[in-house]
Amino acid sequence: MNDRNRKLKPFVPQPDDDLIVCRCEEITKGEIRRAVHDGMFTLTEIRRYLRTGMGLCQGQTCTKLVKGIVARELGVRPDILEPSTGRAPMRPIAMEVLAKDREEKAT
Amino acid sequence: MNAEVIIVGGGIIGCAAAYHLAKNGVSVLLLESSENIGDGGSTRNGGGVRQSGRDPRELPLIMYAIQNIWPKLSDMLDTNVEYCQHGNLRLGSTPQHKAILEGLTSRAAACGLDVRMISGDEARQLNPYLSEEVSCASWCPTDGHANPLMATMGYYKMARRLGAHIISGEKVVELRKIKGAVRQAVTVSGNVYEGDTIILAAGYESRFIASTVGIDIPMQPVLLETLVTEAVAPMFWQMLGTADADFYGHQTEHGSFVFGLNSGLEPYAKPGKPLSTSIAASAACRGIMRYFPSLSKIKVVRSWAGWMDSCADHVPVISKVEEVPGLILACGFTGHGFGIAPAVGLVLSQLAMGQETAVDLSALRYDRFQ
Ligand SMILES: Cc1cc2nc3c(=O)[nH]c(=O)nc-3n(C[C@H](O)[C@H](O)[C@H](O)COP(=O)(O)OP(=O)(O)OC[C@H]3O[C@@H](n4cnc5c(N)ncnc54)[C@H](O)[C@@H]3O)c2cc1C
Numbered sequence A: 001m002n003d004r005n006r007k008l009k010p011f012v013p014q015p016d017d018d019l020i021v022c023r024c025e026e027i028t029k030g031e032i033r034r035a036v037h038d039g040m041f042t043l044t045e046i047r048r049y050l051r052t053g054m055g056l057c058q059g060q061t062c063t064k065l066v067k068g069i070v071a072r073e074l075g076v077r078p079d080i081l082e083p084s085t086g087r088a089p090m091r092p093i094a095m096e097v098l099a100k101d102r103e104e105k106a107t
Numbered sequence B: 001m002n003a004e005v006i007i008v009g010g011g012i013i014g015c016a017a018a019y020h021l022a023k024n025g026v027s028v029l030l031l032e033s034s035e036n037i038g039d040g041g042s043t044r045n046g047g048g049v050r051q052s053g054r055d056p057r058e059l060p061l062i063m064y065a066i067q068n069i070w071p072k073l074s075d076m077l078d079t080n081v082e083y084c085q086h087g088n089l090r091l092g093s094t095p096q097h098k099a100i101l102e103g104l105t106s107r108a109a110a111c112g113l114d115v116r117m118i119s120g121d122e123a124r125q126l127n128p129y130l131s132e133e134v135s136c137a138s139w140c141p142t143d144g145h146a147n148p149l150m151a152t153m154g155y156y157k158m159a160r161r162l163g164a165h166i167i168s169g170e171k172v173v174e175l176r177k178i179k180g181a182v183r184q185a186v187t188v189s190g191n192v193y194e195g196d197t198i199i200l201a202a203g204y205e206s207r208f209i210a211s212t213v214g215i216d217i218p219m220q221p222v223l224l225e226t227l228v229t230e231a232v233a234p235m236f237w238q239m240l241g242t243a244d245a246d247f248y249g250h251q252t253e254h255g256s257f258v259f260g261l262n263s264g265l266e267p268y269a270k271p272g273k274p275l276s277t278s279i280a281a282s283a284a285c286r287g288i289m290r291y292f293p294s295l296s297k298i299k300v301v302r303s304w305a306g307w308m309d310s311c312a313d314h315v316p317v318i319s320k321v322e323e324v325p326g327l328i329l330a331c332g333f334t335g336h337g338f339g340i341a342p343a344v345g346l347v348l349s350q351l352a353m354g355q356e357t358a359v360d361l362s363a364l365r366y367d368r369f370q
Helices: A029-037 A043-050 A063-074 B012-023 B059-077 B095-110 B120-126 B148-161 B203-211 B280-291 B341-352
Strands: A020-022 B002-008 B028-032 B088-092 B116-119 B136-140 B165-168 B172-178 B181-187 B192-200 B219-229 B239-242 B247-251 B257-261 B299-311 B317-320 B327-331
Touching: A020 A063, A029 A043, A029 A063, A043 A063, A043 B148, B002 B012, B012 B028, B012 B148, B012 B327, B012 B341, B028 B192, B059 B148, B059 B341, B088 B095, B088 B120, B095 B116, B095 B136, B116 B120, B120 B136, B148 B165, B148 B341, B172 B192, B172 B203, B192 B203, B192 B341, B203 B219, B203 B299, B203 B327, B219 B280, B247 B280, B257 B280, B280 B299, B317 B341, B327 B341
Parallel strands: B002 B028, B002 B192, B028 B165, B088 B239, B192 B327
Antiparallel strands: B088 B136, B116 B136, B172 B181, B181 B192, B219 B257, B219 B299, B239 B247, B247 B257, B317 B327
16 A cells, blocks of 8 residues: 655755666656656656656666665665566567568468 | 545546546545556557547547647646647558548548548658558548656646545455445455545446446456557657558657557457567557558567456446446546546546536436446
8 A cells, every 4th residue: 555645755956866867768867756756656657757767778777776766765675666567579679570470471 | 534535546537537626626535456556558558639430429528628628738737748639540441441431530520520531642641651552541630649658647646736645556345335325435455435426437447346336337358459669750740540440559759659559359368467469569560561661660669458448338437326326437438538538537527526517428327228
């Protein structure tokens, strides 16, 4: 049970808020911290709201960093935050390759 | 814990109702079973905001939403919902397709919608990336698309800011009446919440919850699938569909393309967590490349699936319930509840406050199946 109206510590700007955390989608630490204060309390919600980890690398670089930032903002241990779901095809695949999922005899 | 209105389900419908109620100073408590707000269809859909191709019973809601809410939604929610109104092209390549499109078009035009048939060449003038395969299309210039993640989370964010009380991880399993009127929502953890009005907006699960007060809405869960590509430079802004409904989609403000897929196997999906099948994305890529050859090199980065609450007659139930005073149903959206959600949120708040609704809802009553 997660009460979305529980009080967080007030949002205080930090000197490194401009730091880019998700490089694919260019999302900063400050944007992630703000999103938590706007009610995005889970890693899935952060991802859906900000697009962190939804770029070409699919979160391989930033997942852990985002988790740390969100946990600190919520005042909880990072390991209690559920990871968000990995999605097929895991590595980007061109449509023309994905379209050939079955052998087709030349006609 | 008490509130004037309890909302069961934190998808876009529940969050939009919570937003309007909180804005009107009504005390609201929203209960969502998942750990994540908007984890159902609301953050998994293709983002279509279409009037064309709609059932006439749903047209007043979508026309109201497009005329009065979508254009200002980003400001209302302090969130860029990426609403883009550049029309809908529904494409066809055979005489059968043409017949399907003509039927849809004449039915919608009879309801006062600006939608018309155009030739393949006219379609290519609107969208130069279309292949020569396309021989006819329907064109509705006032249709469009928006970002479902931003719209859903935006309604949630604003409802919360306006003071709506929102709890996730609280699964409602039973409604209880007191003195003939519904008053309590009981959760799986044993908590009992009490309110004067209960809005049931829990997608397909609404069927089980409503049955605890003796109401049955004929719905079925059906799986829908979606994919998204890498971001590329802007190509076109129209919403796309096909006469066969084998795919639909658009390019987002971000540059990626979002495509909804149809493999034909949707009603037979395995129950439980919604999982992408191995065949739908591949089949859709073949369909997309036939109409848009220039997309063949674009990379697919993610695919996912979601459940829709398919109603027996393919339009939702948005209704008070005579036998159960205090209960308001909002379910059965049948895979097209995103575009109308802003209007649905508004009329639900009006029903709960005992006001006249902005749109006549008599065609969407709960007792129409008898
Ligand atoms: C892949 C896909 C593509 C789609 N494409 C489009 C489109 O292009 N255009 C369009 O208009 N529509 C589209 N739709 C349909 C649209 O997404 C839905 O109609 C809309 O999101 C419905 O919103 P909702 O809030 O009723 O449902 P949901 O988002 O499913 O919300 C219901 C909520 O209730 C919660 N819940 C369930 N049981 C309980 C319980 N017991 N207690 C508490 N909470 C509970 C769920 O967890 C969920 O969060 C699509 C749907 C899918 C799946």
